[in-house]
Amino acid sequence: MNKSGFTEEKHPVDPLLHTDSIPSGWCSGCGIGMVVNTFVQAVNKMDIDVENIHIVSSGIGCTGNVDQHLSFKSDKITDSNVIAYAAELGAKKQDLKVVLFLNDTDFIASNIDEFIKAGKSGAKIVVIYINNYIYRIFIEHKALPKTPFLKSSSKDKNATPFNIPHLAKVSGADYVARWTQLHIRRLMFSIEDALLTEGFSVIEVVAPCLMYYMNKGNTGEKIDRMGVYKENSIIKHLEPTENLDLRNQNEIIVGRFLWRDAD
Amino acid sequence: MTVDIHIINERCKGCKICVEVCQTNVLDIAKEPNLSGYNPPYVKALEDCNICGLCEMLCPDFAIQVSHIKEENK
Ligand code: SF4
Ligand code: SF4
Ligand code: SF4
Numbered sequence: 657m658n659k660s661g662f663t664e665e666k667h668p669v670d671p672l673l674h675t676d677s678i679p680s681g682w683c684s685g686c687g688i689g690m691v692v693n694t695f696v697q698a699v700n701k702m703d704i705d706v707e708n709i710h711i712v713s714s715g716i717g718c719t720g721n722v723d724q725h726l727s728f729k730s731d732k733i734t735d736s737n738v739i740a741y742a743a744e745l746g747a748k749k750q751d752l753k754v755v756l757f758l759n760d761t762d763f764i765a766s767n768i769d770e771f772i773k774a775g776k777s778g779a780k781i782v783v784i785y786i787n788n789y790i791y792r793i794f795i796e797h798k799a800l801p802k803t804p805f806l807k808s809s810s811k812d813k814n815a816t817p818f819n820i821p822h823l824a825k826v827s828g829a830d831y832v833a834r835w836t837q838l839h840i841r842r843l844m845f846s847i848e849d850a851l852l853t854e855g856f857s858v859i860e861v862v863a864p865c866l867m868y869y870m871n872k873g874n875t876g877e878k879i880d881r882m883g884v885y886k887e888n889s890i891i892k893h894l895e896p897t898e899n900l901d902l903r904n905q906n907e908i909i910v911g912r913f914l915w916r917d918a919d
Numbered sequence: 920m921t922v923d924i925h926i927i928n929e930r931c932k933g934c935k936i937c938v939e940v941c942q943t944n945v946l947d948i949a950k951e952p953n954l955s956g957y958n959p960p961y962v963k964a965l966e967d968c969n970i971c972g973l974c975e976m977l978c979p980d981f982a983i984q985v986s987h988i989k990e991e992n993k
Binding site for chain 1: 930931932933934935936939940955957973976977978979980981982984
C-alpha cells in the first residue's frame with residue numbers, strides 16, 4: 657500500500673467491476689470503455705443503491721460486452737428483443753433503473769420499432785446509445801453510408817445518417833442528450849440526470865469505431881482520435897432536435913436538448 | 920493537498936489516451952512494456968498536474984487514478 661491509501665492493483669470503483677475481465681476485450685482506445693468508465697464513475701458518485709440498477713445489453717455488437725465487466729445485475733437478451741425486454745422490466749419494478757447499452761447494430765439496424773414503441777408507451781428506461789458509425793453489420797461488413805468528416809462508403813450520394821436525438825424526442829423521450837467521447841465530464845452529469853429522470857431517457861455518445869476510422873481505407877479518411885471532437889463539436893443546449901443531423905457537416909452539435917423535469 | 924497519480928500497469932492497453940488528453944503533459948509512455956506487451960504511461964512531471972481528473976475518467980480500462988479527486992468526492 658502506498659501513501660495515498662490504495663493498494664497496487666486496486667481502483668476506487670473496483671467494487672462495481674468484474675475485475676477479472678479487465679482489461680476488457682474492446683480495442684485499445686475504443687470509446688465504449690470510456691463510456692463504461694464514465695457510467696461507473698457517475699454511479700459511484702451518486703448516492704444510489706446499486707441493487708436498483710439493472711444493465712441490459714444485447715448479444716450483438718461491441719456494446720454487448722458491457723455487462724461482462726460490471727458487477728451490477730444484468731441481462732443479455734437477443735438483439736431484437738432488448739428494448740422490449742428492458743421496457744417490461746422497468747414497468748415491473750417501481751424503483752428499478754434499467755440501463756441499456758446499445759450500438760448501431762442492435763439499435764438502428766434491428767430495434768428501431770421497439771424504440772419508438774417504448775417511447776410512446778412511456779417506458780422507464782435509460783438508453784445509452786454508443787454511435788460507433790457501424791451499420792448493416794449483418795448484411796455486409798460496411799460502415800454507415802455517410803458519416804461526418806468522412807468520405808462516403810456508399811455510392812448513393814443521398815444516403816444520410818440517422819438523427820437519433822430527433823427520433824427520441826418525437827417518440828416521447830423525457831431526457832435527450834448527445835455528447836462525444838471527449839465530453840466525458842458532461843456525459844457523466846448527463847448520465848446522473850438520466851438516472852434521476854423518471855421516464856424514457858436517451859443519451860447518444862458519438863464514438864466512431866476505431867477499426868474503421870483510425871485507418872485510412874475505403875470507409876473514409878483517417879481521423880485523429882480526440883482532436884476531431886475538440887475541433888468539430890459545438891455545445892448548443894436546447895437546440896431544436898431537427899438541426900442535429902450528423903449529415904456531412906463538419907460539426908457535431910452536442911448538448912442537452914430536452915429534459916422535461918427541468919421545464 | 921497532495922496529488923498522487925497511480926497507474927495499474929497490468930490493466931493498461933497502451934492506447935495513449937491519457938497522454939493525449941493531459942493538457943499539462945504530466946504523463947508519458949514508458950519504454951518498458953507490461954506483461955501483455957503494451958507500453959503503459961508513467962508520471963513524468965507530477966508537479967504540473969492540475970488535478971483535472973481527465974486521464975482517470977477517460978481511461979477505458981480503469982488503469983489510472985488521481986488520488987486527490989477521490990478524497991474530495993467522498
Ligand atoms: S473500436 Fe470498433 S471493433 Fe473495436 S471495440 Fe470499439 S466498436 Fe468494437
Ligand atoms: S489529472 Fe489532469 S493534469 Fe493531472 S495527469 Fe491527469 S489529465 Fe493530466
Ligand atoms: S488511457 Fe488507460 S489504457 Fe490507455 S494508455 Fe492510459 S492508462 Fe493505458
